[in-house]
Amino acid sequence: MFRITRQTPLPLHSVAATRRMEHAAMQVLAAHTLMQRAGLAAARLALALAPHARVIWLACGPGNNGGDGLEAAMHLHAWGMRPVVSWLGEEERLPPDARCSLQRARAAGVLFTDEPPAGLSAQDLCVDALLGIGATRPPEGRMAGWLAHMHASAARVLALDVPTGLNADTGHMAQPLPAPRAERHTLTLLTAKPGLFTAHGRDACGTVWFDDLGAPAALPAGEPPAAWLGAQPAAPVPPAACRPHASHKGCFGDVAVIGGECSAARGTAMTGAAWLAASAALHAGAGRVYVCPLADAGEPAPAAWAALPEPELMLRRFSALELRAITAVCGCGGGQAVQAVLPAVLRACPRLVLDADAINALAASTALQAAVRQRSAEGHATVLTPHPLEAARLLGSSASAVQQDRLAAARTLAARLDAVVVLKGSGTVIAAPGQPPCINPTGNARLATPGTGDVLAGLIGARLAAGAHPWPAACQAAWQHGALADDWPALQSLTAGELARRLRP
Numbered sequence: 001m002f003r004i005t006r007q008t009p010l011p012l013h014s015v016a017a018t019r020r021m022e023h024a025a026m027q028v029l030a031a032h033t034l035m036q037r038a039g040l041a042a043a044r045l046a047l048a049l050a051p052h053a054r055v056i057w058l059a060c061g062p063g064n065n066g067g068d069g070l071e072a073a074m075h076l077h078a079w080g081m082r083p084v085v086s087w088l089g090e091e092e093r094l095p096p097d098a099r100c101s102l103q104r105a106r107a108a109g110v111l112f113t114d115e116p117p118a119g120l121s122a123q124d125l126c127v128d129a130l131l132g133i134g135a136t137r138p139p140e141g142r143m144a145g146w147l148a149h150m151h152a153s154a155a156r157v158l159a160l161d162v163p164t165g166l167n168a169d170t171g172h173m174a175q176p177l178p179a180p181r182a183e184r185h186t187l188t189l190l191t192a193k194p195g196l197f198t199a200h201g202r203d204a205c206g207t208v209w210f211d212d213l214g215a216p217a218a219l220p221a222g223e224p225p226a227a228w229l230g231a232q233p234a235a236p237v238p239p240a241a242c243r244p245h246a247s248h249k250g251c252f253g254d255v256a257v258i259g260g261e262c263s264a265a266r267g268t269a270m271t272g273a274a275w276l277a278a279s280a281a282l283h284a285g286a287g288r289v290y291v292c293p294l295a296d297a298g299e300p301a302p303a304a305w306a307a308l309p310e311p312e313l314m315l316r317r318f319s320a321l322e323l324r325a326i327t328a329v330c331g332c333g334g335g336q337a338v339q340a341v342l343p344a345v346l347r348a349c350p351r352l353v354l355d356a357d358a359i360n361a362l363a364a365s366t367a368l369q370a371a372v373r374q375r376s377a378e379g380h381a382t383v384l385t386p387h388p389l390e391a392a393r394l395l396g397s398s399a400s401a402v403q404q405d406r407l408a409a410a411r412t413l414a415a416r417l418d419a420v421v422v423l424k425g426s427g428t429v430i431a432a433p434g435q436p437p438c439i440n441p442t443g444n445a446r447l448a449t450p451g452t453g454d455v456l457a458g459l460i461g462a463r464l465a466a467g468a469h470p471w472p473a474a475c476q477a478a479w480q481h482g483a484l485a486d487d488w489p490a491l492q493s494l495t496a497g498e499l500a501r502r503l504r505p
């Protein structure tokens with residue numbers, strides 16, 4: 001068993017693949033072995049998390065997830081921990097493994113109660129063994145009441161395999177849990193599942209632990225993963241210290257940020273978005289960074305030519321950019337003006353990041369979408385960085401539909417546009433055609449502040465400009481962007497400008 005960290009690239013398996021692996025393991029292991037291992041692992045973790053618990057309450061459901069809880073209760077009882085089990089199964093409908101664990105727990109003298117214990121304190125522990133990968137509908141009735149009791153208490157919660165109600169494939173939860181009052185932990189069993197790390201997964205799971213139940217050794221052939229957590233298949237871009245001594249700024253690629261619309265007609269200016277992306281590219285090591293503000297007619301309005309916040313950045317008119325030689329980051333604060341320049345950008349730029357209003361423009365034009373696909377045929381690199389609403393516009397669906405299955409949304413877009421897609425949000429999904437997507441393990445809610453998406457786009461641009469392929473560029477950038485937020489000093493506010501300045505090559 002180990003705690004999953006942001007350093008651990010890990011294959012993630014779907015529920016269907018997990019079932020197949022479970023089935024294969026059961027063919028070669030003695031009956032009940034997997035559940036015994038699961039229960040022992042759960043009991044060990046429970047003891048480690050709450051060594052001084054006065055009460056360990058195990059809420060056990062009607063299937064094998066409940067069986068894991070019953071098995072864990074038996075060990076905790078043997079270790080003198082006085083567990084209390086509330087079980088809501090029906091004996092005649094129990095699967096054989098869970099039935100066996102029920103008998104073992106009863107025979108051991110574990111205390112059963114129909115009422116959840118009152119007065120749970122911070123040193124106590126609740127174990128959620130209600131539903132695992134067999135959940136078919138949202139919890140209701142007594143089960144929902146027990147869950148509410150658990151999450152309203154001051155005690156820590158340890159969920160076995162999957163937090164009850166969470167879709168292990170997608171991370172969607174019809175009734176999201178309330179904000180945690182105490183630490184949450186999840187011990188996922190046999191396989192790590194993608195839904196634990198995206199959409200509602202991160203909030204529902206808290207810290208995730210993994211025990212493979214010793215099964216891989218028993219399996220004949222590995223199941224292909226549905227996704228990777230933190231896949232970093234390519235070496236990161238070498239840090240600045242590894243650059244040759246005889247370097248010059250032309251060695252690291254030029255990035256042009258095209259966006260930051262100033263519209264006299266609409267009375268709006270979004271230059272800040274372009275500056276943030278440019279600042280990110282600069283601090284992430286791009287050789288030369290241009291900012292190309294747009295206006296109604298595709299050329300900058302005078303206001304956009306005000307001094308840039310960082311003197312290292314250079315202003316360029318769109319018509320003065322050498323599109324065939326640069327990496328473009330297009331769309332940050334692009335407004336409607338981006339529509340006029342997008343066809344030329346798509347045609348000419350060898351490396352391109354499409355963000356925000358560039359994505360909105362694509363969504364409105366099948367011709368532009370075809371132009372994105374054409375880029376791949378010509379060997380040009382394209383990365384799109386939509387948030388869920390932008391992804392929904394591209395897919396012709398809604399943001400909530402995208403959030404219900406973020407992996408599928410990102411995969412579909414990547415296949416449709418033949419490009420790398422970075423679907424932002426809790427558990428950013430990075431998808432590329434023909435390979436399992438990656439879920440980024442870093443980042444937190446402090447990134448939910450204006451401009452951080454522009455910073456990510458600029459960072460990916462810098463990585464592309466340095467010569468990275470789009471997939472590792474996107475994975476590595478998402479990782480670094482989130483890791484900075486994870487390491488941010490607790491008492492300092494996180495702003496996008498400061499985030500950009502803390503990026504490193």
Ligand SMILES: NC(=O)C1=CN([C@@H]2O[C@H](COP(=O)(O)OP(=O)(O)OC[C@H]3O[C@@H](n4cnc5c(N)ncnc54)[C@H](O)[C@@H]3O)[C@@H](O)[C@H]2O)[C@H](O)CC1
Binds near residue numbers: 062
């Ligand atoms: N994967 C493994 O190798 C191992 C899995 N273990 C554990 O077993 C569960 C999966 O068990 P299963 O019996 O298939 O499913 P569940 O326990 O999640 O529940 C199925 C059970 O619940 C009923 N049900 C479904 N939804 C609801 C609902 N909303 N309300 C009430 N009842 C519901 C359904 O009809 C079934 O009766 C896995 O997650 C692991 O925890 C092994 O023990 C170790 C190996």
Ligand SMILES: [K+]
Binds near residue numbers: 129130132
């Ligand atoms: K559970």
